[in-house]
Amino acid sequence: MDEHRIETERLTLRPPQPQDADEVQRLAGDFRIADVTRSIPHPYPPELAQQWIARCTQDWLDGKAASFVIIETGSGQLVGSITLKDIGRGEAEVGYWIGVPYWSRGYASEACNALVDFAFRQLRLRRLYASHLARNPQSGRVLFKAGFRHLGLGHSECGSQGKVEPVELYERVSGE
Numbered sequence: 001m002d003e004h005r006i007e008t009e010r011l012t013l014r015p016p017q018p019q020d021a022d023e024v025q026r027l028a029g030d031f032r033i034a035d036v037t038r039s040i041p042h043p044y045p046p047e048l049a050q051q052w053i054a055r056c057t058q059d060w061l062d063g064k065a066a067s068f069v070i071i072e073t074g075s076g077q078l079v080g081s082i083t084l085k086d087i088g089r090g091e092a093e094v095g096y097w098i099g100v101p102y103w104s105r106g107y108a109s110e111a112c113n114a115l116v117d118f119a120f121r122q123l124r125l126r127r128l129y130a131s132h133l134a135r136n137p138q139s140g141r142v143l144f145k146a147g148f149r150h151l152g153l154g155h156s157e158c159g160s161q162g163k164v165e166p167v168e169l170y171e172r173v174s175g176e
């Protein structure tokens with residue numbers, strides 16, 4: 001797979017690079033991010049951002065994941081991250097976070113819409129799936145606005161505390 005990069009009206013989605021580590025750590029280190037995501041611990045260990053960036057590079061080369069940092073094109077500011085995880089059998093899981101100072105600007109929705117397009121057109125995937133904690137409905141709005149269909153309620157280990165909690169499940173199939 002070649003280098004991946006997506007441009008939207010206000011955002012640039014590009015592969016994470018080593019120089020992004022400090023900003024990733026600062027933003028992902030906020031408890032409000034770790035609280036509702038599966039893979040982000042709290043407190044956020046100092047070396048984790050560099051490890052995550054290295055893994056993103058390797059997973060892309062292996063065809064296992066496509067991870068992007070989300071950059072405000074105008075300012076060059078890193079505002080979040082979005083990923084196609086567990087790519088295989090024509091499917092992938094979508095995950096994302098936006099740094100708290102940048103919430104409610106429509107960035108997650110703009111990035112997710114662009115990622116869906118990339119997944120279906122560039123990677124030729126056929127199905128995307130996602131989930132969010134039931135107590136985190138704004139993530140459901142992001143998925144709904146990106147054309148995902150609500151499948152129902154499940155239970156998953158999610159959030160930095162590793163508790164089993166109710167999650168809402170979603171999918172989007174190519175061509176729908």
Ligand SMILES: CC(C)(COP(=O)(O)OP(=O)(O)OC[C@H]1O[C@@H](n2cnc3c(N)ncnc32)[C@H](O)[C@@H]1OP(=O)(O)O)[C@@H](O)C(=O)NCCC(=O)NCCS
Binds near residue numbers: 036102107
């Ligand atoms: C969920 C998240 C990605 C949304 O990012 P965002 O850039 O603020 O989202 P958008 O601006 O595109 O808004 C999406 C919806 O959430 C709503 N929303 C945004 N911030 C909100 C807040 N603080 N409280 C309630 N609703 C909020 C918006 O109103 C919008 O809904 P609408 O279209 O009905 O108006 C962000 O809050 C986040 O990173 N949260 C922590 C990590 C996380 O939840 N990741 C997803 C795990 S499944």
